Amino acid sequence: MCRELITVVTISFNAGSSIRKTMESVLAQTYRPLEYIIVDGGSSDNTMEIVKELEPDFRNRGIAFRSLSERDKGIYDAMNKGIQLASGRWINFMNSGDVFCNKNVISGLFSFDLCADVKLLYGDTLRVKSYAVVPSKGSVPEVTPLRMPACHQAMFADVAEMKKNLFDLSYHLAADYHFVYNLYRRGARLQYIPMDVALCEAVDGVSSVYKLEVKSECARIRGIDKTFKWRLFFLRKKISFRVQKAIEKLIPSRYLLEVKKANRKRLEARTRSMDAHR
Numbered sequence: 001m002c003r004e005l006i007t008v009v010t011i012s013f014n015a016g017s018s019i020r021k022t023m024e025s026v027l028a029q030t031y032r033p034l035e036y037i038i039v040d041g042g043s044s045d046n047t048m049e050i051v052k053e054l055e056p057d058f059r060n061r062g063i064a065f066r067s068l069s070e071r072d073k074g075i076y077d078a079m080n081k082g083i084q085l086a087s088g089r090w091i092n093f094m095n096s097g098d099v100f101c102n103k104n105v106i107s108g109l110f111s112f113d114l115c116a117d118v119k120l121l122y123g124d125t126l127r128v129k130s131y132a133v134v135p136s137k138g139s140v141p142e143v144t145p146l147r148m149p150a151c152h153q154a155m156f157a158d159v160a161e162m163k164k165n166l167f168d169l170s171y172h173l174a175a176d177y178h179f180v181y182n183l184y185r186r187g188a189r190l191q192y193i194p195m196d197v198a199l200c201e202a203v204d205g206v207s208s209v210y211k212l213e214v215k216s217e218c219a220r221i222r223g224i225d226k227t228f229k230w231r232l233f234f235l236r237k238k239i240s241f242r243v244q245k246a247i248e249k250l251i252p253s254r255y256l257l258e259v260k261k262a263n264r265k266r267l268e269a270r271t272r273s274m275d276a277h278r
Contacts, residue, residue: 003032003110004033004089004090004110005034005035005087005088006033006034006035006089006090006091006092007034007035007036007037007082007088007090007091007092007159008029008034008035008036008037008091008092008093009036009037009079009082009091009092009093009094010022010026010036010037010038010039010094010095010096011039011040011041011075011079011082012038012041012043012047013040013042013078014044015043015045015047015096015097016043016045016049016050018096019047019051019096020050020054021099022094022096022097022098022099023036023038023050023051025094026058026063026094027057027058027061027063028100028103029063029100029104029105029106029107030103030107031106031107032062032063033064034062034063034064035063035064035086035087036063036064036066037067037085038068039067039068039072039078039079039081039082039085040067040068040070041069041070041071042069042070042071042072043069047069048069055067064087068085074169074172076167076168076169076171076172077167077169080166080167080169083159083162083163084163084166086159086163087159088159089159090158090159091162092106092153092157093152093153093155094153094198095153097201098198098199098200098201099198099199100198101126101197101199105195105196105197105198109121109123109193109197112193114191115189117188117189118158118189119157119158119161119189119190120156120157120158120180120188120189121155121157121190121191121193122138122149122154122155122190122192122193122197123150123194123195123196124136124138124154124197125138125151125153125154125196125198125199125200126199126200127200128199128200128201129202129203130260131261132260132261133199134202137194138154138192138193139192140192141184141189141190141191144180144181144190145184145185145222147177147218148176148177148180148218149180150192151200152176153197153198154198155180157179161183165179165182165183171217171220173210173213173214174214174218174221181222211241212234212237212238212241215234215237
């Protein structure tokens with residue numbers, strides 16, 4: 001059976017401290033045929049030096065490789081450039097600093113029986129926080145009208161579909177959700193595979209730093225941002241968020257980290273207990 005070409009895209013900007021581990025994660029993948037594209041935003045650090053250093057390794061392992069470095073209009077403009085350069089049947093966006101969970105992720109994911117007309121395939125994510133690695137399970141496609149069913153690093157989208165529907169640059173933080181939301185609304189098939197796909201940084205990333213702004217954009221995508229119910233919800237979230245940040249500033253960072261670790265352990269213990277009684 002002939003395997004389909006898969007494209008992985010990494011966007012970067014001054015990512016010299018993180019680009020290597022992402023590239024090595026792609027390089028380690030056992031799946032073939034594989035294409036890797038790096039779209040850099042014109043970095044002024046050593047990002048592109050690392051890219052050029054590792055480039056021969058991809059070619060030696062039979063992975064088609066391409067990179068470009070030029071100024072862009074932001075994250076999703078860079079991702080659109082990656083889409084336009086992609087030659088594969090499927091495309092995945094693995095941010096600089098994020099990695100595949102193991103070398104067999106792509107091979108494993110595409111060994112499952114896929115629906116013939118599926119347009120988006122996705123799995124689970126492990127989110128690396130300051131206090132723990134937190135599992136983030138993908139959800140059934142039916143949650144899409146309410147929220148993103150999975151992290152985009154754990155998604156593989158139909159390239160032809162993406163070329164026809166590039167990311168909307170009017171969304172600075174949630175254009176990936178806008179794409180998935182409209183894909184679902186058009187009646188396209190989304191398929192969830194219960195396996196760990198990506199290990200993602202969840203401290204300094206855009207979605208982690210700008211949580212409220214992401215929620216606001218998602219509400220606009222869903223068309224509820226001007227409703228009274230949403231505005232009341234968002235006001236409560238904003239107040240809660242600011243109170244939390246104010247409290248955290250009063251607590252020494254080492255103690256705050258210990259509190260978060262303890263809370264995470266209690267949550268995991270409660271989850272295990274609930275699972276044992278089902």
